[in-house]
Amino acid sequence: MSERMLTMAEALREALGIAMTERPEVFILGEDIGIYGGAFGVTGDLYQRFGPERVLDTPISELGIVGAAVGAALSGMRPIVEIQFSDFTAQAMDQIKLRRFTSCWEAHSMCRWCFVRHRDPELARLLNTRRT
Amino acid sequence: MSSSTEKAFAIERLADRGLGYGIPGVTVDGNDVVAVYEAAEAAVARARNGEGPTLIESITYRWKGHSRSDKNLYRTKNEIEEWKNLDPIPKFIDRALTSGVLNQGDIEYIQKLSTEQIVDAVKQAAAAEAAEPSGLLEAVFKAVSA
Numbered sequence: 001m002s003e004r005m006l007t008m009a010e011a012l013r014e015a016l017g018i019a020m021t022e023r024p025e026v027f028i029l030g031e032d033i034g035i036y037g038g039a040f041g042v043t044g045d046l047y048q049r050f051g052p053e054r055v056l057d058t059p060i061s062e063l064g065i066v067g068a069a070v071g072a073a074l075s076g077m078r079p080i081v082e083i084q085f086s087d088f089t090a091q092a093m094d095q096i097k098l099r100r101f102t103s104c105w106e107a108h109s110m111c112r113w114c115f116v117r118h119r120d121p122e123l124a125r126l127l128n129t130r131r132t
Numbered sequence: 133m134s135s136s137t138e139k140a141f142a143i144e145r146l147a148d149r150g151l152g153y154g155i156p157g158v159t160v161d162g163n164d165v166v167a168v169y170e171a172a173e174a175a176v177a178r179a180r181n182g183e184g185p186t187l188i189e190s191i192t193y194r195w196k197g198h199s200r201s202d203k204n205l206y207r208t209k210n211e212i213e214e215w216k217n218l219d220p221i222p223k224f225i226d227r228a229l230t231s232g233v234l235n236q237g238d239i240e241y242i243q244k245l246s247t248e249q250i251v252d253a254v255k256q257a258a259a260a261e262a263a264e265p266s267g268l269l270e271a272v273f274k275a276v277s278a
Contacts (some may be wrong), residue, residue, distance in 0.1 A: 036134035059140040
């Protein structure tokens with residue numbers, strides 16, 4: 001078995017590309033992830049590959065970004081949120097705590113969230129997958 | 133940093149957002165020193181008179197990248213050049229000279245003074261002692277008597 005060396009950013013980009021190729025309901029949303037390629041270069045050329053509707057540049061509002069993702073997830077999409085710096089996550093606490101966690105029970109369906117944190121450069125990524 | 137206001141906002145004039153809060157919203161040319169002064173003067177007078185806040189939208193532009201790693205991929209060189217032509221400083225100098233408020237000597241004196249102040253501040257900062265971890269909480273908490 002041959003070994004491949006990738007940076008964390010390259011590995012994340014490759015995984016995001018695979019997820020978007022395999023599942024049309026997967027899309028990414030966050031700040032400066034489009035033409036700019038992400039503040040830490042994680043999304044890179046995904047904007048060129050998948051277009052502005054699946055690599056969605058958002059206004060500066062973590063609350064809005066996570067809120068939109070929760071709504072999209074509840075209606076069957078598979079959003080992947082990029083929070084530019086992990087400390088900005090606190091800006092979205094209302095959506096994370098009150099909507100993301102409680103909606104699962106309100107909707108009587110199972111939700112599974114995993115929180116992946118990029119060590120260096122600092123990047124937090126909330127990955128939502130919902131089991132139905 | 134890479135999203136234009138046209139793309140990031142659904143409304144053209146951000147000052148219109150004042151309406152939702154029941155406060156006046158004013159849009160001014162942010163590169164016109166006198167226009168900004170007048171808008172601020174009216175807003176301050178309103179506030180001091182107890183009539184509440186005013187939302188001022190001051191339209192201007194960032195010439196350089198958001199940071200050193202910003203390659204400005206999201207805008208054109210033309211757009212940046214157009215805004216550089218609207219530089220508020222020469223615009224204000226013109227106005228001050230034409231109206232006779234300042235003469236060429238005053239302008240040079242102010243520019244020299246400002247440059248000196250900046251150079252001094254940089255020197256002072258560079259010569260200052262490095263901050264110690266023990267000073268981390270300075271100016272964070274206020275001492276309260278029991």
